[in-house]
Amino acid sequence: MTSVIDELLEYASFHFAKEQFQMERLGYPEYEEHQQAHRKFAETVRGFRRAFDEGGAVFPMEIVKFLRDWLDAHILNVDRKLGRFLRERGVTRLAIEAEESAI
Numbered sequence: 354m355t356s357v358i359d360e361l362l363e364y365a366s367f368h369f370a371k372e373q374f375q376m377e378r379l380g381y382p383e384y385e386e387h388q389q390a391h392r393k394f395a396e397t398v399r400g401f402r403r404a405f406d407e408g409g410a411v412f413p414m415e416i417v418k419f420l421r422d423w424l425d426a427h428i429l430n431v432d433r434k435l436g437r438f439l440r441e442r443g444v445t446r447l448a449i450e451a452e453e454s455a456i
Contacts, residue, residue, distance in 0.1 A: 358402045358416070365395060372435075375449055381438055390431050394423055 369391040376384045397419060405411045439445075 355402065355405060358398060358405065361420075362395065362398055362402070365391075365398070369395075376435065379439070379442065379444065381435065383434060383438075387431055387435065390427060394427075397423075 373384070373388055373391065375381075376387060381387070401411050401416055401419075439449075
């Protein structure tokens, strides 16, 4: 269970860092709020890890429910706003990926 939680944190950190870099670079006006959502996600997942390490009851379905609910809310609300901001500026996912691969 700990390896799954660790991998989740590692992937989320990587994804969030890339996303936050682009938001900051492009001057996204809701950068702070979006970054705060990422921080809260990481804190919650680290809380699952701590509870597991301390012998507390952490149920896989509890984690799955948290992930499902968080991803639904984050993608449908927070990421959608970011997507709209990027489209309004003519920024495509392909352009971002090409830029990231060049770094």
